[in-house]
Amino acid sequence: MNTSSSFKVFASPPLIFSSRPPKNASQNPRFSFKLPRFCPKTIRCMRDSLNLRSSPNAPSALSFATVEAPLGTETSDKLRILVSEFRSLTEPIDRVKRLLNYAADLAPLDDTARVSANRVTGCTTQVWLEIKMDEFGRMRFKADSDSEISKGFCSCLIWILDGAKPEEVMGVRSEDLSEMNVGVHGKEQSRVNTWQNVLMSMQKRTMTLVDADVAHRGGERPPHHHKHDLLFKYVNGSYMESSKVHHDYSISLLPLYYDFTI
Amino acid sequence: MEGVAMKLPSFKSLAPNAISIGHRSFSRVRRSSSLSVYSAASSSATVATNSESVSLGHRVRKDFRILHQEVNGSKLVYLDSAATSQKPAVVLDALQNYYEFYNSNVHRGIHYLSAKATDEFELARKKVARFINASDSKEIVFTRNATEAINLVAYSWGLLNLKPGDEVILTVAEHHSCIVPWQLVSEKTGAVLKYVMLNEDEVPDIDKLREMISPKTKLVAVHHVSNVLASCLPIEEIVVCAHNVGAKVLVDACQSVPHMVVDVQKLNADFLVASSHKMCGPTGIGFLYGRSDLLQSMPPFLGGGDMISDVFLDHSTYAEPPSRFEAGTPAIGEAIALGAAIDYLSEIGMPKIHEYEVELGKYLYGKLSALPDVRIYGPRPSESVHRGALCSFNVEGLHPTDLATFLDQQHGVAIRSGHHCAQPLHRYLGVNASARASLYFYNTKEDVDSFVVALADTVSFFNSFK
Numbered sequence: 080m081n082t083s084s085s086f087k088v089f090a091s092p093p094l095i096f097s098s099r100p101p102k103n104a105s106q107n108p109r110f111s112f113k114l115p116r117f118c119p120k121t122i123r124c125m126r127d128s129l130n131l132r133s134s135p136n137a138p139s140a141l142s143f144a145t146v147e148a149p150l151g152t153e154t155s156d157k158l159r160i161l162v163s164e165f166r167s168l169t170e171p172i173d174r175v176k177r178l179l180n181y182a183a184d185l186a187p188l189d190d191t192a193r194v195s196a197n198r199v200t201g202c203t204t205q206v207w208l209e210i211k212m213d214e215f216g217r218m219r220f221k222a223d224s225d226s227e228i229s230k231g232f233c234s235c236l237i238w239i240l241d242g243a244k245p246e247e248v249m250g251v252r253s254e255d256l257s258e259m260n261v262g263v264h265g266k267e268q269s270r271v272n273t274w275q276n277v278l279m280s281m282q283k284r285t286m287t288l289v290d291a292d293v294a295h296r297g298g299e300r301p302p303h304h305h306k307h308d309l310l311f312k313y314v315n316g317s318y319m320e321s322s323k324v325h326h327d328y329s330i331s332l333l334p335l336y337y338d339f340t341i
Numbered sequence: 342m343e344g345v346a347m348k349l350p351s352f353k354s355l356a357p358n359a360i361s362i363g364h365r366s367f368s369r370v371r372r373s374s375s376l377s378v379y380s381a382a383s384s385s386a387t388v389a390t391n392s393e394s395v396s397l398g399h400r401v402r403k404d405f406r407i408l409h410q411e412v413n414g415s416k417l418v419y420l421d422s423a424a425t426s427q428k429p430a431v432v433l434d435a436l437q438n439y440y441e442f443y444n445s446n447v448h449r450g451i452h453y454l455s456a457k458a459t460d461e462f463e464l465a466r467k468k469v470a471r472f473i474n475a476s477d478s479k480e481i482v483f484t485r486n487a488t489e490a491i492n493l494v495a496y497s498w499g500l501l502n503l504k505p506g507d508e509v510i511l512t513v514a515e516h517h518s519c520i521v522p523w524q525l526v527s528e529k530t531g532a533v534l535k536y537v538m539l540n541e542d543e544v545p546d547i548d549k550l551r552e553m554i555s556p557k558t559k560l561v562a563v564h565h566v567s568n569v570l571a572s573c574l575p576i577e578e579i580v581v582c583a584h585n586v587g588a589k590v591l592v593d594a595c596q597s598v599p600h601m602v603v604d605v606q607k608l609n610a611d612f613l614v615a616s617s618h619k620m621c622g623p624t625g626i627g628f629l630y631g632r633s634d635l636l637q638s639m640p641p642f643l644g645g646g647d648m649i650s651d652v653f654l655d656h657s658t659y660a661e662p663p664s665r666f667e668a669g670t671p672a673i674g675e676a677i678a679l680g681a682a683i684d685y686l687s688e689i690g691m692p693k694i695h696e697y698e699v700e701l702g703k704y705l706y707g708k709l710s711a712l713p714d715v716r717i718y719g720p721r722p723s724e725s726v727h728r729g730a731l732c733s734f735n736v737e738g739l740h741p742t743d744l745a746t747f748l749d750q751q752h753g754v755a756i757r758s759g760h761h762c763a764q765p766l767h768r769y770l771g772v773n774a775s776a777r778a779s780l781y782f783y784n785t786k787e788d789v790d791s792f793v794v795a796l797a798d799t800v801s802f803f804n805s806f807k
Contacts, residue, residue: 203760
């Protein structure tokens with residue numbers, strides 16, 4: 080399985096592959112973030128090769144991702160890259176500009192996908208999120224918004240999560256994103272906190288698709304893995320109950336602190 | 342010269358006596374700035390003799406320390422008073438002093454502190470009554486905010502008096518707090534909600550409202566001043582029409598009580614609600630005005646202490662209003678601080694505040710409407726149409742949230758974006774959200790100028806990305 084081509088098609092190009100160099104190229108923030116607690120050699124190599132901006136085939140460096148790596152490393156790496164990128168932008172206005180740049184990179188959403196079922200609830204702006212599970216069981220996302228800044232948020236989230244496994248999607252925590260808040264100074268969940276709302280919607284709808292997938296396969300468990308068990312248990316736990324409820328009183332159905340990268 | 346500079350230790354021992362002198366002189370005591378924790382500003386509500394050349398906004402600004410700060414590297418320009426107002430130093434002092442010198446539970450104790458607290462709490466109630474010209478302070482029920490006050494009427498009066506087929510008239514421009522409680526109650530009682538739409542001036546159509554009122558109407562619940570459209574409804578006229586068919590009228594005065602003279606006897610409304618935090622008072626307190634005979638007839642809303650007369654195992658008897666509707670320990674300090682806010686506003690004079698805001702509001706409207714691609718909602722100001730001092734607007738091709746974010750990040754200008762708790766209105770206007778700049782008497786022409794310059798910069802910034 081070659082994920083690199085999939086990444087080309089679906090993911091909006093991350094900053095490191097764009098022609099615009101990052102602000103402080105000399106102080107490369109990518110080397111300053113902490114490694115995950117377990118860090119096999121494969122991950123280090125991937126990190127190094129990600130830095131080869133000069134290589135036109137840079138995306139193929141991501142084929143390292145096909146190597147059996149501990150869950151969540153790829154997604155959490157991308158998350159760290161993005162967080163450190165935003166952290167390096169000390170002027171709030173530069174963050175806004177960066178988000179607007181990312182907004183321009185967002186792949187367009189079909190008009191047919193702009194339906195209320197795809198609306199992300201809890202946002203003051205309108206955000207539509209289309210989510211599918213591909214034939215490999217990976218999550219595919221497309222999004223759009225009537226606000227340019229929200230489009231920028233979606234663009235970033237999709238870069239991190241498009242093509243990720245369901246458990247990687249579930250493993251992202253909202254506090255991981257709090258570093259990237261633009262215009263929302265607080266870290267608490269609120270209507271204006273688009274990052275959180277879109278992430279929660281991605282996670283909630285990932286669960287629905289996993290659930291449907293499991294049911295479709297006659298309820299047989301996914302490939303046996305400790306962490307998959309946790310996912311499966313969760314599917315059979317609180318989410319299942321709430322899916323029977325008619326009125327969705329709360330957008331906080333998911334345990335936001337569920338950490339798969341232990 | 343009013344007031345005396347005091348060192349804190351002696352002030353402390355003087356404090357209990359200072360209270361008995363009277364609330365107003367208490368609040369005017371100046372503290373030396375090195376000792377004061379919260380504010381060195383004296384009450385500037387006593388207007389200086391050379392006031393003529395300086396606008397009200399400039400004169401009062403020193404009372405609001407929160408306005409003197411920078412956000413994101415720019416001077417703060419606070420244009421969100423319709424969401425919540427800023428509090429002058431005297432209000433903060435009153436709250437602090439309550440907790441520091443005479444905090445005690447009210448209506449229960451016999452000891453000195455408790456008696457003091459009760460006196461001040463009830464004095465605050467009297468101040469509210471006087472402020473809106475209620476005939477009796479017993480007609481003022483303290484609640485957590487206006488939303489709770491409307492819910493009180495809905496669950497207490499509504500559940501008892503609304504029968505299947507009865508009609509409740511609202512407007513499409515109501516705040517959610519004056520829509521949702523009626524929806525909840527109409528579900529339970531079978532009453533029907535009817536909405537008045539806007540006319541071509543983007544104001545609720547009063548002619549249609551008159552037509553809608555029928556013998557089936559039991560309640561008309563309307564805003565006084567709209568928090569989005571800035572329009573002002575002719576409440577007296579509406580009350581006459583409603584009373585003709587025996588219907589009651591509830592006035593949501595959240596955007597009017599802080600900004601102009603509101604006289605409940607003149608309006609002849611049955612219920613009126615307002616929140617403290619929009620009128621220079623603290624959050625956590627609001628009030629319901631209800632005509633005595635109405636409140637007498639209403640069953641309790643929340644049950645607990647204070648609202649009872651006698652409690653037995655199988656039943657209880659209830660207290661007289663307003664206590665009947667005030668279960669549990671109230672927000673005592675907050676009520677007293679609300680009283681201080683009312684004192685502060687009254688010293689400036691509500692007519693003066695209103696006059697200043699009409700002028701500043703016109704200035705804001707004029708400057709905003711001069712910008713290209715800006716669409717302001719609500720009626721155009723004219724001789725006969727006085728808008729509230731706020732403008733909800735949209736800029737062509739720019740989402741209000743993006744606009745507000747940029748204004749905040751780049752210019753330190755605080756406005757609101759979203760649906761302002763008026764989703765039905767926005768749907769009616771055909772938009773998802775709008776931006777809103779709202780003024781209060783501590784804003785100045787310079788604030789409006791800064792806002793307009795910042796807005797023009799914002800629009801050109803986003804246009805450069807297109």
